[in-house]
Amino acid sequence: xxxxxxxxxxxxxxxxxxxxxxxxxxxxxxxxxxxxxxxxxxxxxxxxxxxxxxxxxxxxxxxxxxxxxxxxxxxxxxxxxxxxxxxxxxxxxxxxxxxxxxxxxxxxxxxxxxxxxxxxxxxxxxxxxxxxxxxxxxxxxxxxxxxxxxxxxxxxxxxxxxxxxxxxxxxxxxxxxxxxxxxxxxxxxxxxxxxxxxxxxxxxxxxxxxxxxxxxxxxxxxxxxxxxxxxxxxxxxxxxxxxxxxxxxxxxxxxxxxxxxxxxxxxxxxxxxxxxxxxxxxxxxxxxxxxxxxxxxxxxxxxxxxxxxxxxxxxxxxxxxxxxxxxxxxxxxxxxxxxxxxxxxxxxxxxxxxxxxxxxxxxxxxxxxxxxxxxxxxxxxxxxxxxxxxxxxxxxxxxxxxxxxxxxxxxxxxxxxxxxxxxxxxxxxxxxxxxxxxxxxxxxxxxxxxxxxxxxxxxxxxxxxxxxxxxxxxxxxxxxxxxxxxxxxxxxxxxxxxxxxxxxxxxxxxxxxxxxxxxxxxxxxxxxxxxxxxxxxxxxxxxxxxxxxxxxxxxxxxxxxxxxxxxxxxxxxxxxxxxxxxxxxxxxxxxxxxxxxxxxxxxxxxxxxxxxxxxxxxxxxxxxxxxxxxxxxxxxxxxxxxxxxxxxxxxxxxxxxxxxxxxxxxxxxxxxxxxxxxxxxxxxxxxxxxxxxxxxxxxxxxxxxxxxxxxxxxxxxxxxxxxxxxxxxxxxxxxxxxxxxxxxxxxxxxxxxxxxxxx
Numbered sequence: 001x002x003x004x005x006x007x008x009x010x011x012x013x014x015x016x017x018x019x020x021x022x023x024x025x026x027x028x029x030x031x032x033x034x035x036x037x038x039x040x041x042x043x044x045x046x047x048x049x050x051x052x053x054x055x056x057x058x059x060x061x062x063x064x065x066x067x068x069x070x071x072x073x074x075x076x077x078x079x080x081x082x083x084x085x086x087x088x089x090x091x092x093x094x095x096x097x098x099x100x101x102x103x104x105x106x107x108x109x110x111x112x113x114x115x116x117x118x119x120x121x122x123x124x125x126x127x128x129x130x131x132x133x134x135x136x137x138x139x140x141x142x143x144x145x146x147x148x149x150x151x152x153x154x155x156x157x158x159x160x161x162x163x164x165x166x167x168x169x170x171x172x173x174x175x176x177x178x179x180x181x182x183x184x185x186x187x188x189x190x191x192x193x194x195x196x197x198x199x200x201x202x203x204x205x206x207x208x209x210x211x212x213x214x215x216x217x218x219x220x221x222x223x224x225x226x227x228x229x230x231x232x233x234x235x236x237x238x239x240x241x242x243x244x245x246x247x248x249x250x251x252x253x254x255x256x257x258x259x260x261x262x263x264x265x266x267x268x269x270x271x272x273x274x275x276x277x278x279x280x281x282x283x284x285x286x287x288x289x290x291x292x293x294x295x296x297x298x299x300x301x302x303x304x305x306x307x308x309x310x311x312x313x314x315x316x317x318x319x320x321x322x323x324x325x326x327x328x329x330x331x332x333x334x335x336x337x338x339x340x341x342x343x344x345x346x347x348x349x350x351x352x353x354x355x356x357x358x359x360x361x362x363x364x365x366x367x368x369x370x371x372x373x374x375x376x377x378x379x380x381x382x383x384x385x386x387x388x389x390x391x392x393x394x395x396x397x398x399x400x401x402x403x404x405x406x407x408x409x410x411x412x413x414x415x416x417x418x419x420x421x422x423x424x425x426x427x428x429x430x431x432x433x434x435x436x437x438x439x440x441x442x443x444x445x446x447x448x449x450x451x452x453x454x455x456x457x458x459x460x461x462x463x464x465x466x467x468x469x470x471x472x473x474x475x476x477x478x479x480x481x482x483x484x485x486x487x488x489x490x491x492x493x494x495x496x497x498x499x500x501x502x503x504x505x506x507x508x509x510x511x512x513x514x515x516x517x518x519x520x521x522x523x524x525x526x527x528x529x530x531x532x533x534x535x536x537x538x539x540x541x542x543x544x545x546x547x548x549x550x551x552x553x554x555x556x557x558x559x560x561x562x563x564x565x566x567x568x569x570x571x572x573x574x575x576x577x578x579x580x581x582x583x584x585x586x587x588x589x590x591x592x593x594x595x596x597x598x599x600x601x602x603x604x605x606x607x608x609x610x611x612x613x614x615x616x617x618x619x620x621x622x623x624x625x626x627x628x629x630x631x632x633x634x635x636x637x638x639x640x641x642x643x644x645x646x647x648x649x650x651x652x653x654x655x656x657x658x659x660x661x662x663x664x665x666x667x668x669x670x671x672x673x674x675x676x677x678x679x680x681x682x683x684x685x686x687x688x689x690x691x692x693x694x695x696x697x698x699x700x701x702x703x704x705x706x707x708x709x710x711x712x713x714x715x716x717x718x719x720x721x722x723x724x725x726x727x728x729x730x731x732x733x734x735x736x737x738x739x740x741x742x743x744x745x746x747x748x749x750x751x752x753x754x755x756x757x758x759x
Contacts, residue, residue: 100283101390107322108288114168116284121277122260123154124168124253127175127201129161134191134198150191151256153263155270163253176255176285178314179295182302184372187258192299199338200293200330200345201252207342209250255284278379282387285314288323294351296331305331309369313380316357316365320391321399327351353403355412356392358419359385393419401429401459410437418448423455429487430462438469442476455480461489461515470497478507485513489543498525506535513541517571526553534563545573545598554581562591571598573635590627595658598635625652632658637665637691646673654683662687665720666694674701674721678708691720698723 106112133140136149181187188194261277262270296305305311318327328349363381371377470493498521526549554577646669674697702723709719
């Protein structure tokens with residue numbers, strides 16, 4: 001929408017301002033004419049999951065099904081989400097106070113959004129038609145005598161320009177355009193904004209059509225279509241349109257006010273129709289499956305976008321935190337960038353996302369903006385508050401990850417969080433929040449009883465929080481009695497922070513999941529956490545992988561684990577645990593109720609026998625595995641296990657009745673060890689996933705394992721087995737063997753190759 005947004009479009013054209021509000025008749029109650037009065041220039045005024053720093057491949061906690069599960073780019077969100085799905089169902093929340101929720105609407109359903117079109121108060125036009133119009137295609141010109149192609153008002157749209165309601169229901173991507181009106185009689189008489197819009201749409205649609213990937217829908221396409229089996233991995237602007245219910249055009253439905261709602265001159269019924277649409281315009285820009293383009297460079301001679309009332313409203317409502325919708329600030333685009341491919345354009349134009357404005361803050365901002373009709377200022381305040389109440393105050397989830405927010409933005413977020421009465425999940429991952437921001441968040445939790453009533457998950461992974469910040473948060477946690485999952489993955493937390501957190505944990509009686517991986521926690525912090533664990537009666541998941549815990553800390557955990565009756569998943573992978581700590585943990589395993597245990601990436605040596613420990617040590621761990629009746633997932637990756645240890649492990653595997661996933665990635669296993677595993681595979685009925693990549697076995701061992709796997713009738717693609725060219729010299733490159741089409745090159749910073757070898 002434009003300079004005075006869709007409201008401008010619905011207004012009755014006026015030659016001068018009314019002398020007072022009483023002079024306004026019923027027909028102009030919601031007047032928002034984009035037109036400019038003779039003596040006065042008109043005016044008009046802003047989540048994804050992110051301006052992508054990198055593609056995230058969330059890994060299930062200890063699932064091992066994802067070779068990048070322990071990469072620095074993986075997130076704790078998936079493991080906590082799994083925990084929440086299993087034990088923390090989202091409670092049902094009554095409809096919000098905003099107008100659309102009261103009507104049974106939803107900002108996540110395209111079918112419900114399409115109902116707004118059923119009464120004919122607005123129409124959407126095809127993006128491909130706008131491209132043809134911008135290119136001067138004869139069939140798009142309303143008048144053969146027209147000097148140039150310009151946007152026609154709704155009353156003059158040809159039938160082929162209109163997108164039907166059925167197409168919207170099927171999942172056609174949606175695009176809303178916010179722009180400035182250049183004059184009172186036409187928003188773009190020089191067609192400068194139309195030409196820019198046409199070039200962008202042409203780039204985007206051409207890119208989509210060239211893609212040969214499997215169809216994928218994203219935030220720009222409706223959730224109802226996704227629920228029918230369409231994945232949602234890419235933003236709309238990067239996703240080809242799927243075919244659904246038969247053949248569907250690879251196109252986009254565009255909301256642009258001059259074309260979408262009735263314009264002057266118009267009949268009384270058309271005026272009332274436009275007024276009704278204005279009351280609904282916020283839902284179009286705020287909807288999760290609407291991509292928004294902000295044309296923030298005003299036409300020559302027009303008031304700047306940032307000074308306009310309606311564009312200010314459109315920008316603010318578009319950037320409310322709803323799912324992973326995409327908002328592009330086209331004003332950030334350089335002229336030369338129009339020659340770039342579409343992904344580059346989309347990356348360059350990602351809109352800067354700031355903490356959501358509260359209704360009071362937006363009203364204050366609108367007071368500084370220009371309106372052609374002053375009563376629109378009050379109208380927009382009401383419309384924004386209705387959307388805000390629906391989207392923010394009654395939000396169950398607050399997705400605020402990868403916003404590049406720091407401590408300053410955390411202070412600005414205080415008003416927003418303080419108004420959330422039903423918030424259950426707060427996701428602030430991958431920002432730049434430090435100790436000061438963590439302290440601000442702790443104060444918000446202490447000072448906002450409404451937030452404390454319902455918050456289940458707090459995820460601050462991938463930030464810059466140190467010991468001081470965690471100490472502040474730990475002091476606030478006992479007040480959040482509803483908290484069930486905490487994630488501080490990839491921060492700068494050491495022993496002092498861990499010790500302070502351990503003191504607070506027993507007071508968090510409902511806590512079920514705690515993730516502290518990729519920090520700097522050593523034995524002192526681990527020891528205090530181990531002391532606190534038995535008093536956390538509901539704790540099910542604890543992840544301390546990639547810290548600095550040694551044998552001393554491992555021994556303290558070994559003493560505590562049997563006392564944790566609810567603990568199911570425990571991970572100490574990639575610490576500094578050696579043989580002594582590993583054996584202590586092994587001795588404790590039979591007395592635990594663990595379903596998943598991670599001890600990969602250590603200096604463990606041949607845990608099941610070999611030069612580091614004697615046969616007695618090997619027997620201890622083997623006998624421990626025999627008694628672990630519930631163990632489903634075992635990670636022994638990146639150790640120094642050789643053939644002797646592998647042979648004893650193979651002998652124990654058939655007796656681990658529930659073992660489904662085993663990770664022996666990057667050890668020292670040669671052909672003999674793989675052969676013993678191959679002999680054990682047919683006897684392991686539950687084993688369904690095995691990773692043996694980057695070991696020292698050759699083609700002989702790999703062939704034997706593949707044959708045994710196939711003979712046992714196990715699923716193809718669940719065995720990751722690739723021989724080393726150097727049979728006895730360690731791993732020398734997995735890419736030289738097997739089908740090249742099945743190899744995904746290792747990404748920079750990825751500690752594990754992204755390979756899933758199919759049989």
